[in-house]
Amino acid sequence: MENAIQLLKEQFGTEFGADAVRSVASQVGTSYATLSKKLSQYKVSRGKWNLEVTQEKVEELEKEYSAPAVEGVATTDFVKQNLIPQKDNTFVSFGNFSDIKKIIQSRLFYPAFITGLSGNGKTFGVEQACAQLGRELIRVNITIETDEDDLVGGFRLASNGNSSETVFHKGPVVEAMERGAILLLDEIDLASNKILCLQSILEGKGVFLKKIGKHISPKAGFNVIATANTKGKGSDDGRFIGTNVLNEALLERFAVTFEQDYPTLATEKKILTNVAESLNIPMVKEHTDFITHLCTWSEIIRKTFNDGGIDEVISTRRLVHILRAYSIFGKKEKAIKVCLNRFDDETKSTFVELYDKIDVDFQESTEKKEEN
Numbered sequence: 465m466e467n468a469i470q471l472l473k474e475q476f477g478t479e480f481g482a483d484a485v486r487s488v489a490s491q492v493g494t495s496y497a498t499l500s501k502k503l504s505q506y507k508v509s510r511g512k513w514n515l516e517v518t519q520e521k522v523e524e525l526e527k528e529y530s531a532p533a534v535e536g537v538a539t540t541d542f543v544k545q546n547l548i549p550q551k552d553n554t555f556v557s558f559g560n561f562s563d564i565k566k567i568i569q570s571r572l573f574y575p576a577f578i579t580g581l582s583g584n585g586k587t588f589g590v591e592q593a594c595a596q597l598g599r600e601l602i603r604v605n606i607t608i609e610t611d612e613d614d615l616v617g618g619f620r621l622a623s624n625g626n627s628s629e630t631v632f633h634k635g636p637v638v639e640a641m642e643r644g645a646i647l648l649l650d651e652i653d654l655a656s657n658k659i660l661c662l663q664s665i666l667e668g669k670g671v672f673l674k675k676i677g678k679h680i681s682p683k684a685g686f687n688v689i690a691t692a693n694t695k696g697k698g699s700d701d702g703r704f705i706g707t708n709v710l711n712e713a714l715l716e717r718f719a720v721t722f723e724q725d726y727p728t729l730a731t732e733k734k735i736l737t738n739v740a741e742s743l744n745i746p747m748v749k750e751h752t753d754f755i756t757h758l759c760t761w762s763e764i765i766r767k768t769f770n771d772g773g774i775d776e777v778i779s780t781r782r783l784v785h786i787l788r789a790y791s792i793f794g795k796k797e798k799a800i801k802v803c804l805n806r807f808d809d810e811t812k813s814t815f816v817e818l819y820d821k822i823d824v825d826f827q828e829s830t831e832k833k834e835e836n
Contacts, residue, residue, distance in 0.1 A: 465502050468492050469515065478515040485513070511622075547600035547645060549591045554738040557592075558731045559585070560722040565593040567720075568646060568687065573668040575688040575717060577652075579695050580724030583779025586691040589724075590648055599685070600645035602636050606652050608706065612661040616671060632676050637665060644685035653692035653707040659714065662688075666717035690718065726766060726780055732759045739784050743791040754796055757823040758783050764818065776811045797826060 468488050476484040482496075489499040506513045560578065567574050568590075578586045587603070594601040604615065612618075617635035621628050640647040652659070665671050666688060670681040696710035727735065736755045737747070745751050762778040769777040782803060789799035800819060804812045820826060 468494075468499055468502070472513075473515065480513055482511040547602060547643070548598055549595040549601050551595045552588075552592060554735065554742050555588065555592045556727070556731055556734045556738065557589075558727045559589070559724055561589045561593065563722065564589060564689070565597065567689075568593050568599055569597055571644075571685040571687075573682065573687055574719050575666050575690070577696075577715070577718040577721040578689065578691045578724055579693070579721060581726070581777065581779065582693055583781030584724050584726045585780060586724050587648065587650055590646070590689055590691070594646055600640075600643055601648060602640040602643075602645050603648040603650055604636050605650045606655045606659070608654055608656050608708070610655055611658040615659070616661060616673065618675065632673075637662065638671070638673070638680050641665070641670065641680055641682040641686050644683035647686070647688045649688065649690040651692060652690040653694045653696050653698075653710060655708065655710065657711060660711055663714065663717065666714070688718075695721065726762075729759050729763050732762065732780060732783065735780060736783060736787055739787050740791075743788065745787075745791055753825075754790070754823075755787070757819070757826075758786060761815075761819050761822050764822075765815065774811070774814065776807055776815075778815070796823075800826075 471488045471491060472480060472484060475488070482500075485500050485503065486496045489496045492499070500507075503513055506515050564576065564578070567576055578590070580586055591601060591603075593599075604610075613635070615635050615637045617633055617638055619630050620633045622631040634642075637647060639645075661671075665682075668682060670679060672679045692707070694707050696715045698707055698709045726732070733755055736758065737752075740751060740755060741747065762780075762783055765774065765776075765778045768774050786799050786803045789803055790796055793799055793802075801812075801816065804815055807815065
């Protein structure tokens with residue numbers, strides 16, 4: 465038995481299927497049935513084994529539920545894995561972060577909706593709150609195509625050796641409920657009315673999986689947080705094409721709504737400084753001045769945007785892109801221009817001209833290039 469396990473690890477790793485068991489069985493001179501029986505303590509589902517799964521988890525996974533309507537249909541469970549986000553040393557808390565963190569820390573079911581312009585740290589803040597609190601996070605990126613099958617679960621064909629069977633795969637929402645994790649519905653305003661399958665879940669009542677006839681109750685600590693560029697009322701100015709008007713009953717189930725703005729100039733300087741240090745950019749005057757100029761530049765653009773003077777804005781994410789480009793190319797002129805190419809020519813030209821006025825070195829360097 466020990467020899468067989470050793471061969472499995474060496475040839476197939478700790479997770480393997482029926483074909484691996486058949487192969488090793490022939491190598492050690494035994495039958496597939498005999499070896500699979502000896503490996504029963506490691507079996508996580510039909511035709512699947514995991515040598516690192518604890519006995520407690522095995523027993524949990526072996527608990528099968530069968531309803532008359534779906535008798536004979538197997539269900540699959542997620543093998544336990546660490547879903548706690550990693551701490552990011554570049555992160556700087558600002559805005560609604562402390563409030564979001566308090567909600568997560570309370571372990572109460574209290575759905576929260578975070579709205580704000582793109583690239584201002586909505587999703588990143590939720591991830592880092594979970595990282596700091598040691599809470600598991602399951603992030604689901606919502607699109608117009610997202611439906612009940614994607615969220616709650618549905619039937620899939622799974623191979624079992626030379627045959628296949630119909631298996632019910634639990635979706636990320638059910639997984640978050642059963643783990644007592646934080647469920648992050650990212651860009652929820654891109655959803656269609658198919659997302660209404662979450663109604664009872666947003667009330668904290670769990671969900672009835674009608675496809676297998678089983679009710680799933682949320683574990684303590686489970687909560688739902690949604691992020692969006694709008695408030696679920698659509699985008700009047702057309703900036704966020706694809707966003708939809710969400711059902712009022714769905715929106716009403718979110719207890720609180722936080723409006724996320726871009727960080728202040730001082731906070732943004734801290735963020736970019738942390739990013740620069742993570743990229744091994746020396747914090748000499750040339751580079752610290754560059755960070756200061758970028759933050760001043762973005763602040764002026766945002767104020768002009770808020771006053772209706774321009775139609776585009778520079779996000780914190782865009783500033784990080786510029787800093788990363790600078791670490792790659794070593795030239796701030798190129799870094800700024802390649803990161804502004806996503807805008808139309810008029811906007812790009814306006815933004816570059818504004819930066820010229822803020823950073824004298826940038827202007828002098830550009831003029832020297834034109835002279836040459």
